[in-house]
Amino acid sequence: xxxTGSVRSVGSMKTNASQARTVPLVDGSITVQHHAxxxxxxxxxxxxxxxxxxxxxxxxxxxxxSMVAWDQRGWGAQAGxxxxxxxxxxxxxxETVVSRLALRDVVVVGHSQGGKVAQILGRRRPVWLxxxxxxxxxxxxxxxx
Numbered sequence: 001x002x003x004t005g006s007v008r009s010v011g012s013m014k015t016n017a018s019q020a021r022t023v024p025l026v027d028g029s030i031t032v033q034h035h036a037x038x039x040x041x042x043x044x045x046x047x048x049x050x051x052x053x054x055x056x057x058x059x060x061x062x063x064x065x066s067m068v069a070w071d072q073r074g075w076g077a078q079a080g081x082x083x084x085x086x087x088x089x090x091x092x093x094x095e096t097v098v099s100r101l102a103l104r105d106v107v108v109v110g111h112s113q114g115g116k117v118a119q120i121l122g123r124r125r126p127v128w129l130x131x132x133x134x135x136x137x138x139x140x141x142x143x144x145x
Contacts, residue, residue: 023100025093028081032070032097035059040105040130043094044069045114051076054111068097072114087113091120104128111135 018033033052042065044055052069053076059067071077073093074085083089094117098106106128110118115137122132 021101023097025081025096030070030073030078030081030093030097032068032101034101035065035067037062037064037066039065040107041066041068041103043067043098043103043106043108045090045094045108045110045117046072046075047112047114049075050111050113055109058109066103068101068103070097072117087116087120090117091124094121095124095126098126098128105130107131107133109133109135110137112137 018035021032021034022029023032042062044052044058044067046052046054046069051071055069059069071079072090073081074083090113094108097103107130108118108121110116110132112135115134118132118134119137121129
């Protein structure tokens with residue numbers, strides 16, 4: 001069973017206590033940061049070449065809210081995880097994390113590549129998905145220039 005994090009106070013300021021959790025996948029495992037809290041869970045997906053740390057300034061402003069973030073397959077702490085590294089595989093990882101953590105009412109927040117993964121999840125329409133926030137995604141099939 002996976003442990004649950006908590007909200008704590010530091011001085012007069014509340015902060016989200018983050019709990020690192022190892023989530024087993026079919027072909028390995030990933031470590032996710034889970035902030036237990038109130039309301040829908042915000043699930044943050046970073047850009048190509050980024051990391052979960054990208055979202056820290058946003059998370060710092062969402063004190064008391066439930067949040068999840070991790071370095072996606074092939075990047076940062078997950079650099080050693082075997083492929084495939086395509087968008088569908090990254091979306092599969094999200095679905096596995098949500099299932100293993102027994103999350104419900106999730107809002108996926110994706111930046112760039114993370115936004116593409118969020119769009120795939122939107123197309124799949126999993127029962128837990130409450131909404132999408134797309135930050136500068138390149139729309140599928142769009143060509144610039």
